[in-house]
Amino acid sequence: CNNHGTMRTGQSSVEIQQSILNHLHYTQAKPLPFATRNDWYMATAHSVRDQMLHNWLTTFDIFMSSPREKHKIVSYLSSEFLMGPHLGNNLVNLGLSESVRKALSALGQDLEAILAQEVEPGLGNGGLGRLAACYLESMATLRVPAVGFGIRYEFGIFDQEIHNGWQVEKGDNWLKNGNPWEVRRPDIAYEVKFGGHTEFAHDPEGRLAVRWIPEKVIKGVAYDTPVAGYRSGGVAVLRLWKSEAVASFDFQAFNAGEYYKAVDDKVLSETISKVLYPNDEPGIGKFLRLCQQYFFVSCSLQDMIWFHLSLGRGIESFSESFAIQINDTHPSMGIAELMRLLVDEHHLEWDEAWRITRESFAYTNHTLLSEALEKWPLPLMASVLPRIVEIIFEINRRFLDEVRGLFPEDDQRIARLSLIDETGEKYVRMANLACVGSHAINGVAALHTDLLKKTVLHDFYELFPEKFHNITNGVTPRRWLALSNPELAKLISSKLGEGWLSSIETALAWLQGAAKNTTFQQKWLKVKQANKIALAKVIRERIGIEVDPASLFDVQVKRIHEYKRQHLNVLHIITLYNRIKRDPTADITPRTFIFAGKAAPGYHMAKLIIKLITSVADVVNTDPDVAGRLKVVFFPDFNVTNSQLIVPAADLSEQISVAGKEASGTGNMKLALNGALTIGALDGANIEIREEVGKENFFLFGLEAAEAQSLKSGGYNPRCWYEGNEQLRQAIDQIDAGTFSNGDRQLFRPLVDNLLNRDEYLVLADYQSYIDCQDLVSAAYCDKKKWAEMSILNVAGMGKFSSDRAIREYGEKIWKTTAIIDPTKY
Numbered sequence: 118c119n120n121h122g123t124m125r126t127g128q129s130s131v132e133i134q135q136s137i138l139n140h141l142h143y144t145q146a147k148p149l150p151f152a153t154r155n156d157w158y159m160a161t162a163h164s165v166r167d168q169m170l171h172n173w174l175t176t177f178d179i180f181m182s183s184p185r186e187k188h189k190i191v192s193y194l195s196s197e198f199l200m201g202p203h204l205g206n207n208l209v210n211l212g213l214s215e216s217v218r219k220a221l222s223a224l225g226q227d228l229e230a231i232l233a234q235e236v237e238p239g240l241g242n243g244g245l246g247r248l249a250a251c252y253l254e255s256m257a258t259l260r261v262p263a264v265g266f267g268i269r270y271e272f273g274i275f276d277q278e279i280h281n282g283w284q285v286e287k288g289d290n291w292l293k294n295g296n297p298w299e300v301r302r303p304d305i306a307y308e309v310k311f312g313g314h315t316e317f318a319h320d321p322e323g324r325l326a327v328r329w330i331p332e333k334v335i336k337g338v339a340y341d342t343p344v345a346g347y348r349s350g351g352v353a354v355l356r357l358w359k360s361e362a363v364a365s366f367d368f369q370a371f372n373a374g375e376y377y378k379a380v381d382d383k384v385l386s387e388t389i390s391k392v393l394y395p396n397d398e399p400g401i402g403k404f405l406r407l408c409q410q411y412f413f414v415s416c417s418l419q420d421m422i423w424f425h426l427s428l429g430r431g432i433e434s435f436s437e438s439f440a441i442q443i444n445d446t447h448p449s450m451g452i453a454e455l456m457r458l459l460v461d462e463h464h465l466e467w468d469e470a471w472r473i474t475r476e477s478f479a480y481t482n483h484t485l486l487s488e489a490l491e492k493w494p495l496p497l498m499a500s501v502l503p504r505i506v507e508i509i510f511e512i513n514r515r516f517l518d519e520v521r522g523l524f525p526e527d528d529q530r531i532a533r534l535s536l537i538d539e540t541g542e543k544y545v546r547m548a549n550l551a552c553v554g555s556h557a558i559n560g561v562a563a564l565h566t567d568l569l570k571k572t573v574l575h576d577f578y579e580l581f582p583e584k585f586h587n588i589t590n591g592v593t594p595r596r597w598l599a600l601s602n603p604e605l606a607k608l609i610s611s612k613l614g615e616g617w618l619s620s621i622e623t624a625l626a627w628l629q630g631a632a633k634n635t636t637f638q639q640k641w642l643k644v645k646q647a648n649k650i651a652l653a654k655v656i657r658e659r660i661g662i663e664v665d666p667a668s669l670f671d672v673q674v675k676r677i678h679e680y681k682r683q684h685l686n687v688l689h690i691i692t693l694y695n696r697i698k699r700d701p702t703a704d705i706t707p708r709t710f711i712f713a714g715k716a717a718p719g720y721h722m723a724k725l726i727i728k729l730i731t732s733v734a735d736v737v738n739t740d741p742d743v744a745g746r747l748k749v750v751f752f753p754d755f756n757v758t759n760s761q762l763i764v765p766a767a768d769l770s771e772q773i774s775v776a777g778k779e780a781s782g783t784g785n786m787k788l789a790l791n792g793a794l795t796i797g798a799l800d801g802a803n804i805e806i807r808e809e810v811g812k813e814n815f816f817l818f819g820l821e822a823a824e825a826q827s828l829k830s831g832g833y834n835p836r837c838w839y840e841g842n843e844q845l846r847q848a849i850d851q852i853d854a855g856t857f858s859n860g861d862r863q864l865f866r867p868l869v870d871n872l873l874n875r876d877e878y879l880v881l882a883d884y885q886s887y888i889d890c891q892d893l894v895s896a897a898y899c900d901k902k903k904w905a906e907m908s909i910l911n912v913a914g915m916g917k918f919s920s921d922r923a924i925r926e927y928g929e930k931i932w933k934t935t936a937i938i939d940p941t942k943y
């Protein structure tokens with residue numbers, strides 16, 4: 118027993134049984150006969166949490182007792198962490214699944230039912246948020262000292278319901294039953310200033326300094342959630358900030374009978390961490406979003422400085438303690454905030470402060486969509502964050518002086534590089550601030566990083582080529598294989614033995630040897646079939662559609678966005694439908710098309726695409742000529758839990774964004790890791806997946822990024838492609854004529870107009886190549902043996918796409934961190 122108090126970390130099913138009963142008694146305070154399903158879930162969760170907190174405190178001790186300079190802490194700043202449900206994943210990573218299953222069944226409880234009790238924390242929109250979660254788990258697995266800093270939104274991403282074919286958003290009150298995985302830290306709280314003005318003043322030591330007199334001060338309180346590594350004893354921490362009023366009750370106002378005023382401050386203050394913004398592509402930034410971004414970076418940096426100084430180190434060595442990664446531009450105000458803290462509060466000279474800041478920060482870009490680069494209206498930022506704007510001006514003045522030195526007379530370049538966009542309304546360019554204030558900049562896939570250097574960040578690449586790195590995304594094989602597809606994981610273990618889950622980079626390739634083995638192929642297909650039958654059951658129960666598990670499960674699951682081209686997928690479905698209508702005896706490979714994904718509430722074209730999918734489904738699914746050979750399903754409320762259900766059942770992975778638009782994609786990796794074959798263009802990480810699995814095991818179609826770019830800049834006229842292709846024309850005419858909308862010709866007019874007149878994402882240009890490629894897929898699927906071989910080779914080629922590999926690269930190329938070795942283990 119160590120100095121962490123009584124031993125509560127027995128791992129035998131009997132000890133766990135006792136621990137669960139203890140928590141039911143001492144934590145849930147529920148007499149056994151009255152325990153609800155949620156009480157059993159909470160008690161089980163607390164028992165598992167005990168194990169993780171023990172590992173965390175043990176790891177922390179090792180960290181604190183190891184020589185200071187040896188370890189740098191990674192601070193991953195992200196406005197989103199899409200963690201998914203914790204219990205199942207923690208059981209896999211701690212190796213407790215079987216003993217907890219046994220303990221619960223001894224107590225008359227079923228683990229599956231308890232698992233289903235957990236409400237997932239949907240604190241993210243999509244790729245960016247989920248990547249942050251996979252990276253935290255890999256940092257814990259690799260024992261890299263790491264903290265994920267973010268916002269504890271009270272309401273996460275909305276729950277999606279489909280009413281009459283349309284998306285309807287429902288508030289996500291995920292904390293309604295409480296959250297057993299977090300620990301509130303009332304003693305870890307920081308004040309954050311907003312509004313007001315700045316003035317020069319002499320500080321107590323007589324130094325002239327700038328003082329920020331805020332109009333409002335908000336308190337940020339930390340909530341810690343441990344993130345377990347896979348069988349490494351490592352633990353990372355997710356530290357999320359909740360906004361609260363400094364004084365949660367104004368007694369004077371109350372006495373004066375102003376009851377509302379008494380709690381005014383409380384209500385207002387709590388608004389900052391109230392809800393996640395459901396957009397995954399930036400629009401004009403909202404005031405609250407700006408406050409959210411500044412709030413969590415200020416709390417996080419104050420917390421890092423406090424910890425650094427508590428190690429007895431001087432502020433000047435701050436960058437040796439922390440490697441700060443900003444997840445896209447959302448936390449980039451941290452650069453100006455660290456300057457404010459170092460200059461105004463710790464009285465460092467500007468240059469010294471700037472050295473520390475640059476050495477500390479690194480920036481990851483996740484999107485190429487130019488309109489996606491965040492920029493804040495200067496007047497808004499100046500009124501909310503007056504001191505931050507002054508610092509940004511000073512950073513800009515010094516930076517542009519540097520640039521003028523290198524490129525005299527090149528005013529265009531100066532204007533493009535400036536942190537302030539002065540073309541029309543004045544804006545602060547957050548990507549420019551991120552590039553100037555960081556020592557490293559990376560894209561998330563080879564093509565993406567290349568395009569960053571050539572396009573949106575070209576000027577910065579010319580200025581700081583040494584800063585640019587590529588680190589292709591990765592996903593954790595623990596959640597996305599071992600947890601969501603245990604039968605496939607077992608089958609792989611039968612070939613690779615144990616341990617491969619923490620070294621898939623090297624281990625998975627060994628599967629190649631079994632790809633042609635008939636027995637192994639049959640077992641492989643059997644596992645896939647079982648996953649498809651399980652999904653078919655859920656689709657029948659939740660959506661009321663009967664799908665055939667023997668059909669090809671064709672899956673497109675991701676946020677709804679025109680560049681991801683869900684509507685191109687629909688054009689294929691209509692084309693197949695017309696083939697059957699033309700000749701009902703035609704030989705069609707039966708397919709079940711499964712779509713899932715949320716549309717940003719204000720993104721009307723994306724919502725119309727959902728309506729198109731559900732409308733085509735209503736016609737195709739009930740057409741007697743089709744006779745069930747085609748089924749179209751829109752699976753509602755795509756989130757981590759539902760993704761874990763759908764991904765293992767996929768035969769075909771739709772990665773059909775137009776080349777040059779999808780930065781990387783991570784769904785493509787999860788689906789291939791679960792044996793799906795990919796149909797895709799040469800976009801994002803598709804290119805690297807195709808290289809790793811073998812060109813012959815990938816269904817490629819479409820224009821390449823350069824071709825797409827030149828077609829667009831060469832005056833692309835989509836109407837020509839429409840007129841030049843009978844099948845395409847018929848499909849679009851049907852949508853326009855109301856074939857899928859009970860004759861209503863207005864409903865899809867905006868979509869048809871867009872396709873015929875703009876088609877920014879080259880749907881019509883890529884249509885025929887896509888259809889031809891899909892015909893190859895249908896033919897290939899009929900040869901089960903060949904398909905099984907290709908599926909096995911896809912999984913064998915997924916080693917590179919482990920988030921462990923990506924984290925190792927960040928450690929080597931950017932953070933210069935080393936893992937915390939557990940002396941007891943080695």
Ligand SMILES: CCc1ccc([C@H](C)CC(=O)N[C@@H]2O[C@H](CO)[C@@H](O)[C@H](O)[C@H]2O)cc1
Binds near residue numbers: 243248489779
């Ligand atoms: C301001 C609103 C907002 C919110 C999120 C974002 C993200 C950058 C969008 C996003 O999730 N990008 C995705 O990031 C993944 C992880 O790197 C990539 O795999 C996807 O290609 C990329 O679209 C932009 C703007």
